[in-house]
Amino acid sequence: MRKFEELNYYEIFEISINASTFEIRQAYKEALSIYGSDSPVSYSFFTEEESKEILDRIEEAFSTLIDQEKRALYDKMLVREKRIDPSSLTEKREKVPTPLFSYKNAGGAAIAKTIKERIKDKDLKKTKEVILSKDMISGDDLKQLRQTVGIEIEDLFEVTRITVSILEAIENDNFGTLPPTVYLRNFLKAYAKLFEVDPKKIIDGYLKNLNHIKATS
Amino acid sequence: MAHIFAVGGGKGGSGKSFISANLGVMLARQGKTVVLVDLDLGAPNLHTMMGLNNLKTGLNNFLNKSVKNLSLTAVPTKTPHLYIISSTRCSLEVCNLFYEQKQKIIRAIWQLPADYVVLDLGAGTNYNALDFFLASHQGLSVFTPEPTSIQNTVEFIKAVYLRKLKHILKRHAFSTAAKEVKYESDDGVVRSPLDIVNSVMRSDPARARLLQEELKKLKFKLILNQYRKQIDETLGNRIEKVCNRHFYSQFQFLGNIAYNERVFDSIIARNVFVAKYPYTPTSTDLKNVANKLTGNNVQAPALKETNAKV
DSSP states (O other), X not given: OOOGGGSOHHHHHTOOTTOOHHHHHHHHHHHHHHHSTTOHHHHXXXXXXXXXXXXXXXXXXXXXXXXXXXXXXXXHHXXXXXXXXXXXXXSXXXXXXXXXXXXXXXXXXXXXXXXXXXXXXXXXXHHHHHHHTOSSOOHHHHHHHHHHHTOOHHXXXXXXXXXXXXXXXXXXXXXXXXXXXXXXXXXXXXXXXXXXXXXXXXXXXXXXXXXXXXXXX | OOEEEEEEXXXXXXXXXXXXXXXXXXXXXXXXXXXXXXXXXTSOXXXXXXXXXXXXXXXXXXXXXXXXXGGGGOEEOSSTTEEEEOOTTSOTTTTSOOHXXXXXXXXXXXXXXXXXXXXXXXXXXXXXXXXXXXXXXXXXXXXXXXXHHHHHHHHHHHHHHHHHHHHXXXXXXXXXXXXXXXXXXXXXXXXXXXXHHHHHXXXXXXXXXXXXXXXXXXXXXXXXXXXXXXXXXXXHHHHHHHHHHHSSSEEEEEEEEEOOTHHHHHHHTTOXXXXXOOSSHHHHHHHHHHHHHHXXXXXXXXXXXXXXXX
């Protein structure tokens, strides 16, 4: 057995160094279901400080591995320190097919919680002010909110459970694929609430902009 | 020599006696001679679960030296090949055993002429429970899916681990480390036994290897009792994983035992569950755990069996 602090990021998640993005996400969920603050396992095993240390390390591991550039740098570092065999690294990381029931994983709630915390920690005041001052609000504005926090569209899905294709359509003002207005209003409300901006203003501004685009095109 | 299983776990009411009794029957049904020993000293009730009353002999005869050989105090049960050594006639103060008496019992248990011995331990982390647990070949830790039960089980595992750690430190004369540990624990500073291992590693890396190897010999088996459908079925595997990651000993999760209302009925009827209700998922779970312990093949779920019969 090796101590947790000595494990490299791949060992923390028990994945191969050539794991795909999808595998990393799955492993991250799995790790959170064990070490997350809601888990009865972690609660019994570790003190609050120990648990925080472990969670910080998991967060750090995930944010590094999920980012292609950071991951490449990290791999280089591992090779340099002779902690992994360079020949075992393959150039191309294949995307494997998604197993059908893979989302039936207990880590969903834990992942949503960390994303919400990330949004809370970020100071969005300025971005919000700029957006709310506009009369018409476009998908780009919403996208900017998300990018300022630094989260992916898949992360939004984890929290709101709005499918990725709809979220993409909203952010791109793609009225062809947007759902009917009744549904759209609710989706926008969920989006706004997540980032703690006034939902009414967002909905009105967005729909106004959408009508404008429809009229001009 | 008999192979010894100890059934322990920190929390009361998690089903230690239930598992012991049913495991005893399952092992006996494999055609092996099995002895159940009720070591819940001061609170014995295993004999009641087996439907035996008014026992004439038991552990008391061995302790008061009226019988020299512990095997003579064993009483046959309703199940063939299954015997019980009860502590029901022991003094009410028997739970406060002298160290020498405890060692004597352990030595006698090791010499029992049986294939398997199942020790039913009491709740809590007192030295009796820990030392009997450590005297076994395989220690079974029984818990239910509530956070309180998981917490006490983890405490129990840590306590066993610490006791073992102290034994090793003493036996191999890690004098400075042992003193440090003693000093620290008197002060209540030791947060977890892992701190001790780490401190030995820092101060004496050469012998830390020995310590690790000794700790690795310690084998825990985990059983999740009263499993209900709405609970994540991988909970036990997760606990196994964390234990294996953060302790130097070996942990194996044996499986979930399904919750069953009729367990209550079987205890009221003072009959062993697997004998009264053999065709239930719970009985199959118990059978699978017994098979896993002895290395036999695990069978398909009970539901399929009963369906096949219809």
